[in-house]
Structure formats: C-alpha cells, structure tokens
Amino acid sequence: MNRVINDPDRVVEDMLKGILRAHPELKAAADNARVISRRTAPQAGKVGIVTGGGSGHEPAFLGYVGENLVDAVAVGEIFSSPTAKSFFGAMQAADGGAGVACLYGNYAGDNMNVKMAIKMAERAGMSVRTVVANDDVASAAKGDEAKRRGVAGEILMWKTAAACAAHGATLDEVIAVAQKTIQRTRSIGIGLSSCTIPAVGKANFSIADGQMEVGIGHHGEPGIEVSDIVPATQMAKAMVDAVLEDLPFARGDRVAVLISGLGATPLMEQYILYASVAELLAEAGVTVAVPLVGNFFTSLEMMGVTLSVLQLDDELEALMRHPCSAIGLTVGAAQG
Amino acid sequence: MANDIELHGAGQVVLDLIETINENRAYLSEIDGAIGDGDHGINMSKGFTQCRDALLAAPQPPGLAESFDTLAMTLLDGIGGSMGPLYGSIFMAFGEKLAGHERMDARLFGDALAQAVDAVHTVGEAKVGDKTLMDTLVPARDAYLASLAAGADFSAALAAMVAAAETGWQTTRALQARVGRAARLGERSIGALDAGATSSFLLLRTLASSLHSRLQ
Numbered sequence: 001m002n003r004v005i006n007d008p009d010r011v012v013e014d015m016l017k018g019i020l021r022a023h024p025e026l027k028a029a030a031d032n033a034r035v036i037s038r039r040t041a042p043q044a045g046k047v048g049i050v051t052g053g054g055s056g057h058e059p060a061f062l063g064y065v066g067e068n069l070v071d072a073v074a075v076g077e078i079f080s081s082p083t084a085k086s087f088f089g090a091m092q093a094a095d096g097g098a099g100v101a102c103l104y105g106n107y108a109g110d111n112m113n114v115k116m117a118i119k120m121a122e123r124a125g126m127s128v129r130t131v132v133a134n135d136d137v138a139s140a141a142k143g144d145e146a147k148r149r150g151v152a153g154e155i156l157m158w159k160t161a162a163a164c165a166a167h168g169a170t171l172d173e174v175i176a177v178a179q180k181t182i183q184r185t186r187s188i189g190i191g192l193s194s195c196t197i198p199a200v201g202k203a204n205f206s207i208a209d210g211q212m213e214v215g216i217g218h219h220g221e222p223g224i225e226v227s228d229i230v231p232a233t234q235m236a237k238a239m240v241d242a243v244l245e246d247l248p249f250a251r252g253d254r255v256a257v258l259i260s261g262l263g264a265t266p267l268m269e270q271y272i273l274y275a276s277v278a279e280l281l282a283e284a285g286v287t288v289a290v291p292l293v294g295n296f297f298t299s300l301e302m303m304g305v306t307l308s309v310l311q312l313d314d315e316l317e318a319l320m321r322h323p324c325s326a327i328g329l330t331v332g333a334a335q336g
Numbered sequence: 337m338a339n340d341i342e343l344h345g346a347g348q349v350v351l352d353l354i355e356t357i358n359e360n361r362a363y364l365s366e367i368d369g370a371i372g373d374g375d376h377g378i379n380m381s382k383g384f385t386q387c388r389d390a391l392l393a394a395p396q397p398p399g400l401a402e403s404f405d406t407l408a409m410t411l412l413d414g415i416g417g418s419m420g421p422l423y424g425s426i427f428m429a430f431g432e433k434l435a436g437h438e439r440m441d442a443r444l445f446g447d448a449l450a451q452a453v454d455a456v457h458t459v460g461e462a463k464v465g466d467k468t469l470m471d472t473l474v475p476a477r478d479a480y481l482a483s484l485a486a487g488a489d490f491s492a493a494l495a496a497m498v499a500a501a502e503t504g505w506q507t508t509r510a511l512q513a514r515v516g517r518a519a520r521l522g523e524r525s526i527g528a529l530d531a532g533a534t535s536s537f538l539l540l541r542t543l544a545s546s547l548h549s550r551l552q
Contacts, residue, residue, distance in 0.1 A: 076416050084412040084421050108516065112421035112459045116412055119428070 001196055008198035012055045012077060019062065023327065026065055034082060035089035036062045037072035041096075047165040047174045048072065048094025050102045051158060052087055053110060054079040056197070057218065059328030060155070060297045066326025068166045070158050074113075078197045078300070079204075079219050081109030087117035091128055099127035099171030103157050103178050105150025106134045129171055131178040133157055135187040135308060137246045138215025138224050149217055152260045152297040153185035153308040155329065156320070163322035181316060186243040187308040190235055191216035191223065191262065195300035214238055218262075218299045232269070236276030239307040244284060249311055251285030256292070256310040256320050263298035265305055270294065273305055281309075290320045296328060339490055340441035341550045343400045343434060349546045350403035351391060356542040357384040357535065364538075368531035371518040376419070376531040383414035383423075400440070405431035418460070418516065419532065422469065425455040442490035445547070446481055449497075453477045460515075464504075467511040467518065467525065469532035476501035476540055491551050494544040505529070505537035 005011050016033060020026060029035035042048055052074030053061045064070045071094035074082035082090075091100045100121070104110050114130060121128045133150030140147035161178035169177070191213045194203040205220035207213055212230070215223030230238075249255065257277065261270050274293045281288055289312055297306065312320065323332035357364075357380050364377030387410040391403055398406065408428035411420050433448035434440060440448075453473050462468040464475070479500030483493040506529075513525035516532075 080417045083414070083416040084424060085409075086416070108460075109416070109418045109421075111461075112418055113412075113416065115459050116421040116424055116428075120412075 003198060005198055008201070011198050012075065015055070015058070016075065019327075026062075029089050029093055032086060032089045034075045034086040035072060035093055036065055036075060037090070037093040038065055038067070041071040042094055043071070043096045045098050045168075046096045047098045047169065047171050048091070048096055048100040049158065049162045049165055049174075050074075050087070050090045050094045050100055051104050051154070052076065052082045052090055052114075053105060053107070054081060056195075056300045057297055059295070060152075063328030064155065064158050064326050066324060066329075068322060068324035069162045069326045069329065071162075074117075076109075078199070081107065081113045084113040084116035084120065087114050088120040091117060091121050091126060092124070095126055099129065101161055101165070101171060101174045101178060102128055102130045103154070103161055104130070104132060105154050106132045106146075106148060107150070127171060129175045131157065131161075131175060131182060133182050133185075135182060135185045136189070136215075136217065137186050137242055138188050139217060139221065142246055149221065150182075151187045151189065151218055151308070152258055152306045153182060153187045153310070155296055156185055156256060156258060156308060156310045157181045159324065159329065159331075160316055160319040162324065163319040166322065177315070177319065181310060184247065184311040184316070185308055186246045186249075187306055188214070188239050188242045189216050189218070189223070189262070189306040190214050190239065190304050191220070192229070192303035193264065194220060195263065195302040197300070212304075215242075216304065218297070220299075220302075232272045233276045235305070236273055236280055236307075239305075240277055240280040240284075243307060243309050244286070247309075247311060249284070249286055249309065253285075254287045254289045254312045254317060255281070256290035256312060256316075257281070257288050258292040258296060258306075258308040258310075260294065260296040260306045260308075261298065262302040262304040262306065263295065264301040264303045267294065270305060273307075277307060289317055292329075337489075337491065338551050340439045341400075341547060343437060343440055345397075346400040346440075346550060347391065347398045347403040349400055349543065349550075350407050351388060352542050352546040353407070353539055354384040354388045356538050357381055360535070360538055364531055364535055367529050367534050370528040371513065371521055371525045372531055376535065379415050379417070379419055380423075380535055383411045383420065386410045386414045401431050401434035401437070403431075404428075404434065407431075421459050422456050422532065425459045426452040426473075429455040442484055442493055445490070446484055446493075449477050449480055462515045465511060466515045467508050467513040467530045467533070468516060469530070469536040471508050471511070471530065472501050472505045472533045472536040472540065475504035491548050494548055498541050498544045501537050501540045505533045508533040 074086035076082035134148035135153030368376035412424035429452040480497035483496035508530035
C-alpha cells in the first residue's frame with residue numbers, strides 16, 4: 001500500500017511529533033510521550049476530562065483535547081488500548097483537585113487498563129469516576145446494552161461533559177451529564193472497505209467490491225448484515241431506522257446528529273448521506289438542532305460512514321452549543 | 337525442610353519468572369500466531385525485560401514483595417492491550433499481599449494467590465471455559481487451596497498447583513474462544529492452545545520451583 005510514513009513500527013510516535021509541532025497549545029507529559037494534554041492543564045478547581053484509546057481513529061482521541069473539551073488523553077498503539085500507566089498519566093495531567101471524569105469506549109483492553117489506572121489513581125489519593133460509552137446499536141441486542149461498543153457518540157459525551165465541567169460543575173454533576181448524554185445517544189456504521197495496520201501489512205478484514213457491511217465496528221468487528229451496495233438514500237434509511245427505533249426517539253424530539261466518515265469516504269459523500277438523513281428525521285418529526293458532518297472518528301483508510309443521534313433536552317442542547325476549540329471540533333468563538 | 341520463606345532475600349524469584357518469559361519468547365509468539373496476532377511472546381518479553389533492568393539497577397537487591405510490585409508497575413507501563421493489565425493485576429496482588437511480611441508461609445502464599453486470581457477476574461471478567469489465562473489460574477488456585485486444606489505442606493501444595501495448572505492449560509486446546517481477540521474467529525479458534533493460558537502455566541511452574549528451592 002502507498003503510504004506517507006517512515007517506519008511502520010513508529011507511525012504513532014511520528015504522528016505525535018507532527019501533532020505537537022503543529023499545535024503548540026498541546027503538550028506531552030514530561031515522563032510519558034503517550035499522554036497528551038492541554039498546555040494549560042490541569043486547571044485548578046475544574047473537573048478534569050480524560051479519555052483515551054487506540055490510535056488510527058484520528059482526530060479521535062487526541063484531536064478532542066482543547067479549550068472546553070478534553071483535558072488529557074492516553075494514546076495507544078493502532079487499534080490497541082493505551083497502557084494503564086498512560087491512562088493514569090492522563091488522569092494526573094487533568095487533575096486540578098476537583099476530580100477526574102474518565103470518559104471512554106467499551107472495549108476489553110480499555111476497560112482493563114482504565115481499571116488498573118484507577119487503582120493507581122486511588123493509591124495517589126485522586127478521585128476518578130468513569131462513564132463507558134456504549135452507543136453502537138449494532139454491537140449487541142437491545143436489553144444487552146452493557147455489551148455494546150462505544151463509537152462516535154463518545155464525542156458528544158466529551159462535548160457535553162466538558163462544557164459542564166467548564167461551568168464549574170462538581171465531579172458528580174459532570175458524570176451525570178456524561179451518563180445522560182451517552183444513554184440518549186445511538187449510533188450505527190456502514191463499512192464499504194477494509195483497512196490495513198501499517199506494521200501488520202495485510203488487511204484487517206475484508207469487504208468484497210460492490211458490497212457493504214451494515215453495523216460494522218471501528219476495527220472491522222462483524223456487523224448485522226453484508227449486502228450489495230445501495231444508494232445513499234437507502235443507506236440513510238437503514239441507519240436512521242436502526243437508530244430511531246432503538247432509543248426510541250419520538251416525534252417532537254430535538255437532536256444532535258453526527259455523521260463521520262471512516263477515513264477514506266469523501267466529505268462530498270458524507271453530505272450526500274446527511275441530506276437524506278435530515279430529510280428522514282424531518283419526516284419522523286425529529287428536529288436537528290445541532291448538525292455535525294465530517295471526519296470526526298475514523299478507522300485508518302476504511303471507506304464508510306457512521307451516524308450518531310443524541311436526543312437533546314434543554315441542558316444538553318445548551319452544553320452542545322457552548323463554545324469549544326480543538327483539532328477535531330470547534331463550536332462558536334471559544335473563550336481562552 | 338523449612339515451612340516458610342524469608343522474603344527480603346527472595347527477590348530472585350521474580351528474576352526467575354523473567355528468565356522463563358524470555359526463554360519462551362519465540363514459543364509464546366508461535367502459539368499466539370495460530371489464532372492471535374502473534375505478538376504475545378514479544379510483548380511479554382518486552383515488559384518483563386524492562387522489569388529486569390529496573391530490578392538490577394536498584395542499589396540493593398529488592399525483596400520479593402517489592403520485586404512483585406516493580407514487575408506489576410513495569411508491565412502496566414510497558415504492555416498496552418490486555419496483557420499489561422491482566423499480568424499487572426496478578427503481580428500487584430502478590431506485592432500487596434506480601435507487603436509488610438518478613439516471611440511467607442503456605443497460608444500467606446495461598447492468600448496472595450487467591451487475591452491475584454480475584455484481581456485478574458475483576459479486571460478481565462473472563463470465566464473458566466472462555467479460553468483465557470483463567471483456565472490455568474483458577475484450577476491452579478483451587479488445587480493449591482484444596483491441597484493445603486487436606487493437610488499438605490507448602491511444597492506438596494505447590495506441586496498440586498502446578499499439576500492442576502498444566503491440566504487446565506491443556507484444556508484450552510479444545511475450547512472455543514469467547515473473550516479476547518481470538519473470539520472473532522469463533523469455531524476456528526478450536527484446536528490451538530491459548531497464549532495467555534500458556535504463559536500463565538509457565539509462570540506458575542517457575543514460581544513453584546523457585547519457591548520450592550527456597551524451602552529446601
């Protein structure tokens with residue numbers, strides 16, 4: 001595969017070098033290059049917002065470190081959980097004395113490393129609470145939500161929780177907002193092609209030309225069904241139907257909608273999909289108060305898209321509209 | 337034969353564990369390659385070697401509790417994914433249980449072993465039969481504690497632990513993976529040993545022989 005890399009075993013290190021050079025508002029921890037935080041973190045008296053995960057999903061996770069967003073992230077190898085020490089390091093980097101909210105996705109490795117990191121944090125006298133995102137409706141049946149994976153809905157959870165923390169809320173209040181956000185968020189993905197981890201050199205899984213996989217995970221986890229490719233309007237219908245009926249969303253709801261490309265699907269196609277999604281939601285009596293379209297949470301060079309829908313209330317809508325600024329998401333005019 | 341071990345001079349036990357992992361680096365990766373990504377031996381060796389460097393750099397040879405703690409922290413630092421937290425939690429439990437004790441008798445080792453297995457269960461949430469290191473660890477703990485309850489001495493209980501660990505490890509060949517990355521393969525995971533069950537058998541066997549030699 002033709003790639004813009006140096007050494008396939010050092011793509012994460014090399015990416016981090018570029019990120020830090022391009023973004024002086026970010027810094028790496030002095031003792032751990034895999035911990036990236038706001039240069040101004042920790043902020044005394046503010047609840048720290050932490051996340052982390054494997055690399056290859058850029059701008060997730062480190063691209064959401066910024067003003068009124070995430071304070072610090074732990075960075076893993078491609079599609080592999082960060083170490084417990086890195087999660088702990090991110091917690092330390094974000095801890096301004098008011099506690100730390102660690103908001104991450106439901107994957108075995110991340111769960112284990114966060115648990116160990118919390119143990120280290122407790123030894124260090126820190127107060128850490130977690131919310132685990134499980135917004136992917138395709139990854140387990142309704143009623144078995146605890147087994148569902150976290151996908152792009154995580155971004156909405158970071159956004160609202162971080163805005164809440166920026167208003168001076170307590171750790172319990174921030175956790176409650178993160179919990180409410182992810183409980184009211186549903187996501188689904190469609191994959192059109194596979195991706196290759198540079199150091200592995202062969203495709204992670206396969207999708208035949210002309211086929212699509214509905215419900216695919218961010219690492220090629222099996223979806224609900226494989227079928228022939230259909231027009232964007234029908235993709236939108238399958239995705240909107242799956243998401244709306246699961247929560248369920250109701251006529252009169254106001255929502256935030258996040259469409260993300262998986263890495264190799266052009267923005268043009270993402271907007272083609274959004275046009276249909278917006279129309280279908282309008283037909284269902286659902287008002288899109290906050291639309292987001294772009295490459296928010298990718299999987300290397302996978303072709304495909306994800307749809308996440310968050311059922312807003314007044315509190316969540318205000319938090320979604322609160323200004324923020326980061327590589328991956330900027331809303332309004334951020335205050336420093 | 338003694339019935340307990342002086343802990344301050346027993347840090348070498350952890351160096352023996354490290355040597356076992358390094359000696360089996362290629363073997364563990366080969367086993368992992370059948371149904372995993374083939375990096376188990378490389379990852380484990382990387383983490384364990386970092387611990388050896390830390391232990392050998394200490395001005396005074398650390399005791400056994402401190403050595404377990406160093407091993408736990410270097411694994412948590414050096415290995416991401418799942419194996420860092422799983423093995424880190426095992427050795428952290430040993431370090432915590434032994435801390436503050438001058439000597440370790442059969443009962444204290446049993447308490448530490450039980451706490452280690454509980455810790456890995458809490459972190460990993462796998463059960464016996466899921467084709468993971470629990471298939472080695474749970475029968476090993478049960479055999480050790482049962483043997484002790486039946487009146488065996490420290491050495492005999494350690495021997496019972498290793499025998500049960502080996503049997504449990506070998507059961508993973510016929511199991512279908514239900515958790516971890518190999519679960520993606522479904523039935524295709526049957527027929528291969530589990531890499532984590534293999535490394536945990538090798539570690540328990542070395543742990544037993546290293547402790548046994550100190551009871552002579």
